[in-house]
Amino acid sequence: MRGPLIAGVVGAVIMASATVAVLSDRTAAQSPFGDPNAEPAPFNPQMGALMSMLIQPRHTKLGLAGNAENWPLAGYMLKELRQGFAVVAKAVPRWKGLPVPDLVDAAVSQPLTLLDYAIKLKYRRQFDEAYEGLTKGCNACHATTDHAFVVIKVPDASSFPDQEFAPQR
Numbered sequence: 001m002r003g004p005l006i007a008g009v010v011g012a013v014i015m016a017s018a019t020v021a022v023l024s025d026r027t028a029a030q031s032p033f034g035d036p037n038a039e040p041a042p043f044n045p046q047m048g049a050l051m052s053m054l055i056q057p058r059h060t061k062l063g064l065a066g067n068a069e070n071w072p073l074a075g076y077m078l079k080e081l082r083q084g085f086a087v088v089a090k091a092v093p094r095w096k097g098l099p100v101p102d103l104v105d106a107a108v109s110q111p112l113t114l115l116d117y118a119i120k121l122k123y124r125r126q127f128d129e130a131y132e133g134l135t136k137g138c139n140a141c142h143a144t145t146d147h148a149f150v151v152i153k154v155p156d157a158s159s160f161p162d163q164e165f166a167p168q169r
């Protein structure tokens with residue numbers, strides 16, 4: 001057993017020194033990912049990252065909660081999604097010249113209001129209709145912003161295996 005173990009350790013040491021050699025060669029020619037000695041830049045996520053962080057998961061969770069008729073969770077996710085859009089519109093007021101607050105308002109304000117009523121009334125059929133309207137709003141804005149290929153749909157499964165969507169008693 002000891003032979004292969006020592007060989008492994010020696011191999012790892014050789015590889016580590018090779019990596020260091022590559023890194024020190026690199027200091028002159030800079031990495032395409034930037035300068036390791038630079039000041040840390042403030043985190044400034046752009047539209048695609050904001051959609052993935054603040055909008056898509058909240059849209060999914062809202063749909064899953066409504067589907068399970070878990071109204072307290074649906075109400076919470078609706079609030080979170082609304083705040084997500086507010087953050088996006090403030091962080092990126094213009095996207096390639098287009099006014100983001102106006103686009104968001106046109107695309108999702110009405111369905112968000114209808115969802116709010118449906119959740120307060122615990123009215124499943126109105127929830128489903130308004131959620132479809134919201135999802136169409138996502139896609140309408142994607143079409144307006146040259147991203148018609150980013151197609152949002154009503155979730156058909158949970159992508160959150162560690163979260164319970166069923167109502168709790």
Ligand code: HEC
Pocket residue numbers: 047048049051052055056059095100103104107108134135137138139141142145147150152
């Ligand atoms: C302001 C109009 C607008 C609205 C409203 C909007 N989006 Fe987007 N979305 C964009 C733009 C613009 C991009 C492309 C950003 C980029 O890559 O530069 C995008 C990209 C995305 C992406 C791709 C990001 C990735 O990296 O995978 C997802 C997912 C997404 N949106 C989800 C949604 C969902 C869900 C909704 C509705 C709840 C929504 N969007 C509503 C403008 C919008």
